[in-house]
Amino acid sequence: MGRVLFPRLLRRAHLVRHLWGPPSLCHLPYAEGKKTVCGVCGLVHRTFYDRKTRRIRDLPCADKRIYLGVEMRRVACRRCGKVKQERLDWLADYPFCTKRFAFYVGRRCRDSSIHDVAKEFHLDWRTVKALEMQYMRKMLRRAGIPGPKVIGIDEISVRKGHDYRIVVSDLLRKRPIWFGGKDRSEASMDLFYQGLGPKKRKGIQLAVMDMWKPFRNSARKNAPQAAILFDKFHVMRNLGEALDEIRKREYARLTGKKREYIKGQKYTLLSRRENLTMKGRAALKKLLKANKRLNTAYLLKESFSQLWEYKNEGWARRFFDNWRAALKWQRLKPYEEFAQMIESHWEGIAAFTQWEEKVSLGFVEGLNNKIRVIQRRAYGLRDEEYLKLKVLTCMLPPL
Numbered sequence: 001m002g003r004v005l006f007p008r009l010l011r012r013a014h015l016v017r018h019l020w021g022p023p024s025l026c027h028l029p030y031a032e033g034k035k036t037v038c039g040v041c042g043l044v045h046r047t048f049y050d051r052k053t054r055r056i057r058d059l060p061c062a063d064k065r066i067y068l069g070v071e072m073r074r075v076a077c078r079r080c081g082k083v084k085q086e087r088l089d090w091l092a093d094y095p096f097c098t099k100r101f102a103f104y105v106g107r108r109c110r111d112s113s114i115h116d117v118a119k120e121f122h123l124d125w126r127t128v129k130a131l132e133m134q135y136m137r138k139m140l141r142r143a144g145i146p147g148p149k150v151i152g153i154d155e156i157s158v159r160k161g162h163d164y165r166i167v168v169s170d171l172l173r174k175r176p177i178w179f180g181g182k183d184r185s186e187a188s189m190d191l192f193y194q195g196l197g198p199k200k201r202k203g204i205q206l207a208v209m210d211m212w213k214p215f216r217n218s219a220r221k222n223a224p225q226a227a228i229l230f231d232k233f234h235v236m237r238n239l240g241e242a243l244d245e246i247r248k249r250e251y252a253r254l255t256g257k258k259r260e261y262i263k264g265q266k267y268t269l270l271s272r273r274e275n276l277t278m279k280g281r282a283a284l285k286k287l288l289k290a291n292k293r294l295n296t297a298y299l300l301k302e303s304f305s306q307l308w309e310y311k312n313e314g315w316a317r318r319f320f321d322n323w324r325a326a327l328k329w330q331r332l333k334p335y336e337e338f339a340q341m342i343e344s345h346w347e348g349i350a351a352f353t354q355w356e357e358k359v360s361l362g363f364v365e366g367l368n369n370k371i372r373v374i375q376r377r378a379y380g381l382r383d384e385e386y387l388k389l390k391v392l393t394c395m396l397p398p399l
């Protein structure tokens with residue numbers, strides 16, 4: 001049935017290509033006299049206990065699945081005091097497949113869902129998941145733990161927005177480096193700094209974050225030398241929340257047709273105009289025409305993003321003062337509160353003029369979007385370890 005393609009490819013294995021019919025195997029006699037290594041403790045033995053032929057999955061050839069018939073030994077290990085499977089460097093940890101096959105599956109999982117990959121390779125989805133996790137752990141081991149100079153802090157919501165996890169990225173290397181915590185508390189944030197150790201903590205020059213007190217307190221305490229920057233992405237998100245608050249209040253205040261225009265338009269109002277469909281744009285136009293207060297709030301939000309176009313803090317400040325003055329008599333309470341928050345965090349917001357050219361501040365937003373795609377794809381896999389690995393490896397080069 002089968003035909004031997006590259007008999008010397010692996011020392012003890014035959015590569016079998018089955019062109020027709022079910023998978024078939026060929027076997028080579030065992031290389032006699034070769035030493036056997038205990039798979040658990042690594043102790044080298046001259047003898048072995050027994051041997052058995054196993055079917056090992058290898059890289060496919062075109063659309064054909066390839067299996068290797070491999071004679072594997074067991075050793076009666078002196079150190080372990082038990083009979084153990086031997087260690088083979090080219091074998092994946094789990095289940096019976098070669099390392100290169102495991103990495104191949106892992107690479108495919110980077111931009112496809114587990115279920116799609118499982119279908120393609122005729123594997124169980126749990127097997128694919130185990131292989132992908134193995135692949136991702138290897139990626140992380142290779143990348144090591146860097147000492148970041150500029151960090152970006154963001155939180156992601158898990159389980160429908162009731163639980164939070166913190167994600168810290170290295171903004172110079174442009175990759176996430178930490179995923180953890182149990183919520184958005186100061187204690188959770190401290191875990192990151194503790195894991196970093198005192199020496200690397202001292203190397204942090206800038207921390208980019210949300211205007212969220214626990215994060216700032218933790219940074220002040222653990223890395224007092226670091227400057228703090230509240231970035232555009234997070235500030236604009238706060239303003240978006242204020243706009244939504246106005247929408248809710250208008251909805252509660254109004255009746256009849258005017259109320260109908262507001263209903264269910266949260267997404268339309270909060271997303272960028274260029275991201276909307278034709279229908280969404282039409283709905284937005286109708287909504288803004290019908291409600292003067294929302295229209296004002298919408299335009300004020302759009303104009304606020306200009307703040308980050310100024311190269312000089314003085315000009316940015318003048319812009320903000322004008323923006324704040326425009327709120328007068330508009331009865332936009334959530335916006336007044338937002339302006340107050342900007343005022344009290346001004347130093348950290350204006351810091352962008354000093355850092356903008358040295359650091360890619362857009363990375364936090366890009367990563368945030370990417371994590372949402374990962375979460376959507378892994379939806380239904382209630383496995384936090386998997387999500388963590390996925391997030392930490394999403395910017396690493398493939399193996």
Ligand SMILES: [Zn+2]
Nearest residue numbers: 038041077080
């Ligand atoms: Zn052993």
